[in-house]
Amino acid sequence: MSGGKYMADGKNQSLFREKPIKVLLAKPGIDGHDRGVLVLAKAFRDAGMEVLYVGLLPTPEDVVDTAINEDVDVIALSLLNGAHLTVFRKVMDIMKNKGIDDISVVGGGTIPDEDKPELEALGISGNYGPGTPLSTIIEHVRMRAEEARIKKLR
Amino acid sequence: MTNIGDLVEGVVRSDRRSIARAISYMEDGHTEIKKEIMEKLYSHCGKAHVVGITGPPGIGKSTLIGNISVLLAQKGMNVSVLAVDASSPYSGGSLLGNRIRMQENLFNYGIYMRSLANRGARGGLSVSCMGAVNVLDASGSEIILIETVGAGQADLDIMNLADTTILVLGPGLGDQIQAIKAGIMEIADLFVINKMDIDGSYFAMKDIEEVISMDDPRGFRRRVTGTSATDHAGYDELVNTILDHGRYISGEGIIGRKRFLMGARWILESEIGRIIIDPAMDIIKKKGTDKNPYVLAENIISQLNAGVLKEL
Numbered sequence: 001m002s003g004g005k006y007m008a009d010g011k012n013q014s015l016f017r018e019k020p021i022k023v024l025l026a027k028p029g030i031d032g033h034d035r036g037v038l039v040l041a042k043a044f045r046d047a048g049m050e051v052l053y054v055g056l057l058p059t060p061e062d063v064v065d066t067a068i069n070e071d072v073d074v075i076a077l078s079l080l081n082g083a084h085l086t087v088f089r090k091v092m093d094i095m096k097n098k099g100i101d102d103i104s105v106v107g108g109g110t111i112p113d114e115d116k117p118e119l120e121a122l123g124i125s126g127n128y129g130p131g132t133p134l135s136t137i138i139e140h141v142r143m144r145a146e147e148a149r150i151k152k153l154r
Numbered sequence: 155m156t157n158i159g160d161l162v163e164g165v166v167r168s169d170r171r172s173i174a175r176a177i178s179y180m181e182d183g184h185t186e187i188k189k190e191i192m193e194k195l196y197s198h199c200g201k202a203h204v205v206g207i208t209g210p211p212g213i214g215k216s217t218l219i220g221n222i223s224v225l226l227a228q229k230g231m232n233v234s235v236l237a238v239d240a241s242s243p244y245s246g247g248s249l250l251g252n253r254i255r256m257q258e259n260l261f262n263y264g265i266y267m268r269s270l271a272n273r274g275a276r277g278g279l280s281v282s283c284m285g286a287v288n289v290l291d292a293s294g295s296e297i298i299l300i301e302t303v304g305a306g307q308a309d310l311d312i313m314n315l316a317d318t319t320i321l322v323l324g325p326g327l328g329d330q331i332q333a334i335k336a337g338i339m340e341i342a343d344l345f346v347i348n349k350m351d352i353d354g355s356y357f358a359m360k361d362i363e364e365v366i367s368m369d370d371p372r373g374f375r376r377r378v379t380g381t382s383a384t385d386h387a388g389y390d391e392l393v394n395t396i397l398d399h400g401r402y403i404s405g406e407g408i409i410g411r412k413r414f415l416m417g418a419r420w421i422l423e424s425e426i427g428r429i430i431i432d433p434a435m436d437i438i439k440k441k442g443t444d445k446n447p448y449v450l451a452e453n454i455i456s457q458l459n460a461g462v463l464k465e466l
Contacts, residue, residue: 019182020246020271045247050271055254062261066253069266071174100171152175 021145024072026054026063028091031081036109036130040076043134044141060090067103073145073152077124079109085118092122102151104144108137158187162194168293170266177268180285188285198292200410203400205297206316208278208338211304213324214348217383218392219299220256225393226297227263234290235260235267237301238280246273252301266290277311278302284315284417291410297400305338313341314416317409318399322346323362325354333361334368344395345378351385374402430454 023044025037034056044051054066067075077088088107095103106126107119116127126140161179164172176195179187207215219235226233237252248271253260260267272280279302290298302312313319321342333339345366347358362378369376377395381388403409434454443450 018246020248020273041249045242045249046245048242048246050241050248050250050269052250052253052269055257058257058261062257065170065261066257068170069174070250070253070269071178 021049022072029087073148104148181282195292202291206312208302209322216252216255220259234295241271278309279311307337324349350380350382
């Protein structure tokens with residue numbers, strides 16, 4: 001069984017009675033560095049989540065469409081190319097235009113500390129960089145998923 | 155969106171968010187909610203041609219679906235896709251990786267696609283599949299492509315859900331004996347040999363042709379089509395055979411019949427289980443019994459005063 005030091009285990013494993021968290025991993029924009037996002041994909045899977053990955057080079061529109069069609073709880077955006085302020089904002093704008101407020105958005109990648117307040121203000125939380133323990137990221141996604149679930153029940 | 159009436163109304167006018175949420179309820183909702191949705195949707199169901207695509211892991215089912223969904227969309231058909239992937243037996247999580255092979259085509263043509271985790275179900279589908287198909291059917295999909303979990307010889311659930319079952323195979327998977335084995339080889343209405351650009355694919359075609367030549371000549375004549383994503387070959391022919399089979403089952407008046415029967419059986423089993431078997435088991439657990447299970451069953455049936463079922 002997988003699960004190193006930083007992995008979080010999923011719970012209630014064989015019974016599938018609880019609704020698993022559904023998370024969409026996406027690297028919108030021109031960025032081919034997908035090693036990190038694949039590590040996260042497996043870590044989320046091992047933490048009991050249902051994981052989608054949009055692959056390389058989707059547009060922000062593609063990301064939001066996928067999130068809608070798959071009815072995910074969390075969109076996890078990652079960029080290592082420095083375009084996070086532009087592209088993450090675009091994703092949030094599209095969601096706003098479509099009136100979607102029941103999907104949480106988290107971010108990550110190589111994001112300078114001074115950019116984080118701006119992303120937070122857009123509603124994008126986390127914004128973790130290299131070296132963050134997987135357990136920290138998983139806990140954060142679980143927390144934001146819970147928020148989204150509560151909004152979906154309204 | 156907790157108002158089920160609004161949700162169903164959204165599904166019927168093909169609103170993507172409503173469709174997605176309704177499928178989520180089919181996956182995770184309480185029985186009462188599913189029941190309410192089905193009651194309201196049911197009159198809109200029964201028109202879609204459901205095409206199941208099954209075959210071993212890595213044989214190219216997702217890529218194939220991406221390619222044929224476009225050809226169907228180009229013919230002006232309303233297409234949607236459901237893809238089931240495996241859940242982890244350890245964590246309960248899943249990597250829903252089918253989408254990535256087909257999404258470029260889906261984006262370009264605005265095709266609705268939904269990934270489902272099998273959540274421990276054996277047989278190649280998830281428990282929610284039936285409900286999801288009904289939602290898509292009610293939303294106006296004319297053709298629904300379902301991809302099963304990578305299948306083995308005995309993952310046969312798709313035969314009870316799809317109007318047309320397609321088995322995707324490739325070169326190097328076995329000889330003539332493998333081809334006449336019972337199980338998954340029998341349930342296919344259409345065969346595909348994928349990866350035709352690889353050595354051995356013509357032998358694989360031949361083995362399937364030989365199986366088909368032994369079929370009962372009455373009824374639909376099963377076919378095998380060779381495809382290759384690398385050369386983008388064979389898809390037009392495959393789409394035509396799918397539509398031919400669709401016309402055949404429409405002509406026989408049996409579109410949706412298997413789906414209806416399986417749905418009825420599932421619901422009957424779960425409701426009878428809940429109302430009769432669960433309470434009976436509670437009594438057995440609490441009081442204990444020295445009777446053997448056959449006698450217990452007879453006692454329960456005679457107490458239900460049914461004996462023979464006269465009408466529904």
